[in-house]
Amino acid sequence: MQTQKDILKYLLGQVWKPARYTGNEWNAVKKEHSSVDLRMAFAFPDLYEVGMSNHGLKILYESINRNPGMLMERVFSPATDMEELLRKYNLPLFSLESHKPLKEFDIIGFSLQYELSYTNVLNMLDLADIPLRTEDRKGDHPLIVGGGPCAFNPEPLAPFFDLFVLGEAEECLPAILTGYMDLKRHGYERNEIIARLSTFEGVYVPSLYNPAYSGEEFIGMERKDDRAPEMIRKVTVENLDTAPFPKAPPVPYLQTIHDRAVIELFRGCGRGCRFCQAGYIFKPVRRRSRDKLQQTAKEIIDNTGYEELSLVSLSSTDYPHLEELINNLDSDLSARKVKCSLPSLRLDSYSIKLADKLHQGRKSSLTFAPEAATERLRKVIKKNITEEEIFTSLGDAIDAGWQGFKLYFMIGLPAEHDEDVVEIVNLCRRLREYFKGRAKRKISINVSVATFVPKSHTPFQWEPQLSMDEVNRRQDILRTGFKKLRGVDFSWHDARASFLEAVFARGDRKLAPALEHAWQMGCRFDGWSEYFDFSLWQRAFQKTAVRGEDYAYRRFSYDQCLPWDHLSCGVDKNMLIAEHQKSLAGEKPEGVTHDPDLL
């Protein structure tokens, strides 16, 4: 008789990239399930290559596994070839470490990083043979927990999750897991355990709240249980130096998106760009000390053997004395041929100097995100860089030998006019001419233009997204302009995918049936252009009588209740209103209209 392990072995020979499912990587932690009191699976609703680059996974994996009474294993979204085989052979989704079915775990914690992974969440639950909806789960089903940025507005997912964790899970997860074990030991029923967990810091149990509507208008959350708090506040790590830090993460056998060792310099970002959710939900800024970083860097390199160490943060070049830190790391690690790298750079001369220091060999390309091409619009979004600074920084980079630039812009930002869109092309033209005069070689310019998606907990949360037709029209302006501009590569985001992201980013519980329907019709990996099928989503919305436009294109008023008002990221709503009003001061420039000849 064939066991699950035999069949699995057989399946691994038939799928592309079997290392996505084998586990057994260097530093992977294997514990006997029977030797611990609590078994948790960290579930990432995207491919292994994407999930293994997630820093949160590494933090939680190491800190939970350090506890002798608990284990954490990993599971990623199976690729479509593996899904097909799992369904064909009726095999349940399994974890990487023990290859045990997910159903055998006590808790499954989903990392919710982006809205377009939601259908993968449902798919993973289904493949694990776990009822999708919390109301259908019984006593022996694992607790389904969600965390990450999307937990700050999880309403479209509310019926599928037993609870959400708001904020930095390494701070509160150990207490939640211990509490769960205690409650279970005392013989409480599943629903009672969940209700009692709602009193824990940072825990939101959606089934204890009823969204109330007046007609179609959401008017607030009604609590069904007095124990559930009126306002759920996020949990933050106060001191990063004493917080868990991954020193021996599993080293993948296949190339992942970020295939390198990582140290986190600081958390939060003090820049306050008004469109950026990460900048708000990770407030306040907290730094790791240089001593701690140096010591950890050595340990990580010892434990992983990586030859690259990335100094990550939302805005790494804002770390004080970064140059000194890099010098120290260099002298500690250069004998082992380890290079440091920075994931993102500010557009200033200091950053260019640092990048120059870090890249002694071939200098291929640097990435910057001016986001908007006019100074007026950059002021609206609070990306306070001048055109002079852009030219000076890129000029410095050319002098230092860099051969190309990737530039990220956005369209559809509040208070944007056609002139701002046209200026993206014009700015690139001016840069191209400037480079020609300054560099002895050809400089490549890659321009990527995304579409603005209003996100919860930001000053732009009240703003509508542009209609798809309007996004397409503005993209046409860019396509026409860039077609005439040789030497600049231009790419843009699919307006339909940005629309879907906006629908779910500000959505409420009424979206859940549409999500479930879309998954049933075959939607998976919606963030991947090769899998994204918007016609299925249109059918799902139609079938469930949901108008996505009502979520994405809506301008909310300040006094309206928002589906995430009961979830606090620590930033006062009045402060967001004040920031929003300040942004509106960026008026349309006098007497300028869109003139196609400007291109």
Ligand code: SF4
């Ligand atoms: S866009 Fe970057 S610099 Fe601006 S707030 Fe977000 S993380 Fe910080």
